[in-house]
Amino acid sequence: MRSIRAELVRDTVATLFVQANLHLDPALLDALERALENETAPTARDILDDLSENARLAARDGLPICQDTGMAVVFVTLGQEVCIEGGALSDAIRDGVADGCRKGYLRASVVRDPFLRQNTGDNTPAVIHYDLVPGDLFRIAVVPKGFGSENMSALRMLKPSDGWAGVRSFVLDTAAAAGANACPPMVVGVGVGGTMEKAALMAKHSLLRSAGVPNPDPDLARREAELLDAINELGVGPGGLGGHVTALACFLETYPTHIAGLPVAVNISCYASRHAEAQL
Amino acid sequence: MIRLALPEDRDRFRTLQAGDRVLLSGILYTGRDAAHERLLLTLRGGEPLPVDLRGQTIYYVGPCPAPPGFAVGSAGPTTSGRMDFATPDLLRYGLAGMIGKGKRSPEVVAAIRETGAVYFGATGGAGALLAGRIRECRTVAWPDLGTEAIHRLVVEDFPVIVLVDSRGEDLYRSAAARRTP
Ligand code: SF4
Numbered sequence: 001m002r003s004i005r006a007e008l009v010r011d012t013v014a015t016l017f018v019q020a021n022l023h024l025d026p027a028l029l030d031a032l033e034r035a036l037e038n039e040t041a042p043t044a045r046d047i048l049d050d051l052s053e054n055a056r057l058a059a060r061d062g063l064p065i066c067q068d069t070g071m072a073v074v075f076v077t078l079g080q081e082v083c084i085e086g087g088a089l090s091d092a093i094r095d096g097v098a099d100g101c102r103k104g105y106l107r108a109s110v111v112r113d114p115f116l117r118q119n120t121g122d123n124t125p126a127v128i129h130y131d132l133v134p135g136d137l138f139r140i141a142v143v144p145k146g147f148g149s150e151n152m153s154a155l156r157m158l159k160p161s162d163g164w165a166g167v168r169s170f171v172l173d174t175a176a177a178a179g180a181n182a183c184p185p186m187v188v189g190v191g192v193g194g195t196m197e198k199a200a201l202m203a204k205h206s207l208l209r210s211a212g213v214p215n216p217d218p219d220l221a222r223r224e225a226e227l228l229d230a231i232n233e234l235g236v237g238p239g240g241l242g243g244h245v246t247a248l249a250c251f252l253e254t255y256p257t258h259i260a261g262l263p264v265a266v267n268i269s270c271y272a273s274r275h276a277e278a279q280l
Numbered sequence: 281m282i283r284l285a286l287p288e289d290r291d292r293f294r295t296l297q298a299g300d301r302v303l304l305s306g307i308l309y310t311g312r313d314a315a316h317e318r319l320l321l322t323l324r325g326g327e328p329l330p331v332d333l334r335g336q337t338i339y340y341v342g343p344c345p346a347p348p349g350f351a352v353g354s355a356g357p358t359t360s361g362r363m364d365f366a367t368p369d370l371l372r373y374g375l376a377g378m379i380g381k382g383k384r385s386p387e388v389v390a391a392i393r394e395t396g397a398v399y400f401g402a403t404g405g406a407g408a409l410l411a412g413r414i415r416e417c418r419t420v421a422w423p424d425l426g427t428e429a430i431h432r433l434v435v436e437d438f439p440v441i442v443l444v445d446s447r448g449e450d451l452y453r454s455a456a457a458r459r460t461p
Contacts, residue, residue, distance in 0.1 A: 043299075043441070047403055050403040050406045050409060051403070051405055051406060053406075053409055054403075054405065054406040054407070054408050054409040055408075057408045057409055057412065058354070058407075058408035061350075061408065061412075062347060063344070063347070063350070063353060063354045063407070063408040063411060064344050064353065064354040064407065064408065065354070065405070065407065065408060066354060066356055066405050066407045066408075067341065067342060067343055067344045067353065067354040067355050067356050067407040068342075068356075068358070068407075069344065069354075105344055105345045105346070105347045105353050106344060107342060107343070107344045107345070107353070107354075107427050108426055108427065109342070109427070117314065119425070119426045119427075119428070121426065148358060148359045148381070148382075148404065151359065179382065179383065179452070180381050180382040180383065180401075180404060180452065181359045181361065181381065181382040181383075181404075183381070183404035183405035237455070239381075239401070239403060239404060240381075240382070240452060240455070241441075241451060241452070241455045242455035242456075270404075270405055271405050272405050
């Protein structure tokens with residue numbers, strides 16, 4: 001058994017949320033700069049310049065990249081031989097989200113009840129996904145998820161006969177509809193297979209990957225590249241005002257599914273697709 | 281580049297055209313989902329609004345808290361479409377301008393045309409950059425709403441683009457038309 005102090009988990013979660021919110025993934029910054037080479041329209045170029053400049057200013061001044069510092073999504077990979085000491089793991093994560101919100105001057109963007117809508121004041125609670133694995137690994141990955149893009153996400157239960165062509169056209173329709181609301185150039189996470197909730201979870205989980213890192217499976221990597229090209233042909237462009245660069249990355253994850261189904265979830269994220277992770 | 285002082289130059293809103301780049305200086309009021317629900321309820325109840333928004337411009341934003349030494353934290357635009365339910369009423373009441381991101385409903389575009397208002401876009405996702413153009417931020421109504429309260433901002437050279445002009449020309453629609461020949 002390996003033990004990890006709950007306070008260490010709390011402090012790690014706080015640090016990860018602040019870091020993810022203040023520092024744009026360097027791979028996305030690179031992708032923004034490469035995108036400039038593909039745009040000639042002055043509006044598209046100005047918006048790309050604004051976004052790179054924004055990321056630099058955020059890091060320099062210690063401000064969040066975006067005011068929507070997101071709802072806290074946390075993926076925990078927990079080895080069966082790890083024991084958390086000094087408190088409940090989910091409490092440590094909650095306290096870490098609250099500490100990060102306060103220390104990083106992040107926005108409190110969460111309401112306690114979807115109908116009564118009273119702000120919790122510290123961005124808690126988080127949405128936590130646990131994955132139990134053999135051994136003594138403990139990894140924690142965070143996605144502060146902004147809702148301008150989250151709201152443009154979609155899920156559809158396709159038929160097996162819809163196949164890849166059906167998946168492709170659903171992804172394209174969803175990205176086209178997202179338009180300016182998702183602060184393009186966007187990042188598109190796609191989950192295919194499993195059940196309804198498994199597809200959605202894979203789409204979210206795929207956002208932990210960095211732009212430019214393909215799926216390790218060559219067939220899925222090829223499909224991701226095909227989707228990314230097709231999304232960029234939509235012409236939505238930076239800021240939704242037209243252009244060649246609509247998305248900076250597209251990630252695909254799959255899982256076995258039922259003989260009767262082809263679930264597809266598309267989780268739309270923005271140019272500020274934030275994620276960070278740590279292993280304890 | 282066009283420069284406008286707010287609210288004094290609201291009469292010049294009618295001269296703006298979709299696609300114009302504008303630098304705004306002066307007063308903006310913030311308001312997003314929760315404040316719009318209350319604004320609409322107040323208007324429909326025939327009560328006075330807690331802030332006189334006639335002739336003013338609303339910025340759809342929920343800013344981050346200000347770190348020490350800053351007037352405001354990150355403060356970029358939120359999705360305007362979520363405010364469409366209240367916007368025609370606010371425009372008819374006298375609201376002159378709006379700043380946000382994303383498409384508006386046909387009802388909002390019609391109300392913009394009818395009242396001679398303007399809908400500006402700020403770069404979505406550029407919250408840190410835009411915060412640098414905000415000199416002051418003070419809560420003026422409904423502080424219980426936290427970031428969603430109505431704040432009065434003083435801005436300087438705040439960069440926007442005209443998305444829907446007073447004739448109802450919509451920059452998103454013309455951008456889409458250009459790419460479907
Ligand atoms: S979509 Fe992303 S970049 Fe745009 S406002 Fe929301 S969190 Fe920020």
